[in-house]
Amino acid sequence: MNRRADVVVVGSANADLVVTVARRPSAGETVLGDDVTTIPGGKGANQAVAAGRLGASVALLGAVGADQYGELLRESLRSANVDTGLLRTARRPTGNAFITLTPDGENTIVVSPGANASVLPADVAAASPEVAAAKVIVLSLEIPLETVRHAVEAASSAGVRVLLNLSPVAPLDEATLRRLDPLVVNEHEAAWLLGEQDDPSTSDDAVAERFIDVARRLRELGPRSVVVTLGPRGAVTSDEDGTTVIDAPEVRAVDSTGAGDAFAGALAVGLAADRSLSDAAAFAARVAATAVTRVGAQPSYPTSEEVIS
Numbered sequence: 388m389n390r391r392a393d394v395v396v397v398g399s400a401n402a403d404l405v406v407t408v409a410r411r412p413s414a415g416e417t418v419l420g421d422d423v424t425t426i427p428g429g430k431g432a433n434q435a436v437a438a439g440r441l442g443a444s445v446a447l448l449g450a451v452g453a454d455q456y457g458e459l460l461r462e463s464l465r466s467a468n469v470d471t472g473l474l475r476t477a478r479r480p481t482g483n484a485f486i487t488l489t490p491d492g493e494n495t496i497v498v499s500p501g502a503n504a505s506v507l508p509a510d511v512a513a514a515s516p517e518v519a520a521a522k523v524i525v526l527s528l529e530i531p532l533e534t535v536r537h538a539v540e541a542a543s544s545a546g547v548r549v550l551l552n553l554s555p556v557a558p559l560d561e562a563t564l565r566r567l568d569p570l571v572v573n574e575h576e577a578a579w580l581l582g583e584q585d586d587p588s589t590s591d592d593a594v595a596e597r598f599i600d601v602a603r604r605l606r607e608l609g610p611r612s613v614v615v616t617l618g619p620r621g622a623v624t625s626d627e628d629g630t631t632v633i634d635a636p637e638v639r640a641v642d643s644t645g646a647g648d649a650f651a652g653a654l655a656v657g658l659a660a661d662r663s664l665s666d667a668a669a670f671a672a673r674v675a676a677t678a679v680t681r682v683g684a685q686p687s688y689p690t691s692e693e694v695i696s
């Protein structure tokens with residue numbers, strides 16, 4: 388690496404194979420879809436590209452295979468100015484996400500981890516100078532949980548701020564939770580962590596009140612701060628300064644794939660620039676809202692000039 392990155396993302400890189408269908412098949416059913424498009428994705432690579440495109444100095448620690456999808460990812464990362472010096476070429480194939488998209492902008496996703504499963508604590512240990520020099524480390528759960536735990540511990544012991552997006556959900560021990568600043572979850576992940584049923588019935592008026600309470604209760608589980616993302620309804624942040632409702636800008640959504648990753652990457656950029664959690668989340672909401680107006684994950688992420696106001 389030429390220069391140590393302010394934001395180090397430890398996470399996955401996948402090639403997203405996206406097909407649009409009029410409606411999703413139910414079990415045992417076959418439907419015909421449109422042509423497949425292949426788009427660089429994976430939560431870690433997405434977060435890194437989101438941050439890089441915004442002009443931050445960012446590196447991705449992870450692994451891809453020695454195949455065409457690995458090249459696609461390296462190229463996408465390079466074009467967003469993400470340092471790939473910590474991205475290893477593994478013996479396993481590059482991870483894939485099989486995404487079906489319906490005209491309402493919703494998606495379902497199956498992930499095959501491939502090379503991402505070979506990102507081990509030893510990789511993080513080998514990068515300890517880069518991790519310790521970062522301002523913010525960003526994690527999500529498409530790499531082995533033991534690697535995530537190790538990275539959280541290593542970064543936090545070195546005084547580096549740890550942003551963890553609990554996606555896809557997995558149980559975290561209390562010691563790990565206590566080091567998060569912030570824990571970032573969407574409403575389904577929040578419900579899972581609190582051991583509650585998802586409750587989509589909440590009326591718009593009651594949403595703010597309900598999620599202020601959810602964010603407070605999540606903090607009681609240990610994290611230093613919490614962000615709950617609420618799709619088109621925005622987000623709620625909670626830290627020692629208080630609990631803040633962040634409105635989502637109104638946009639015409641065409642594809643919500645990777646909205647949460649755009650949010651997390653932008654949030655890390657804001658925090659690395661020493662913005663408050665609520666300020667950084669308001670910025671992240673504008674970045675993510677811009678991303679949902681365009682197709683794909685990484686290709687939809689805006690530069691600072693393109694972020695809607």
Ligand code: ADP
Nearest residue numbers: 573616617618619621635640646647672675676
């Ligand atoms: P995930 O993709 O992890 O499920 P969300 O759906 O909560 O996460 O989206 C993350 C963030 O993206 C939201 O907090 C919001 O700021 C933004 N966002 C998502 N969908 C929309 C939308 N339709 N309009 C505006 N902003 C959106």
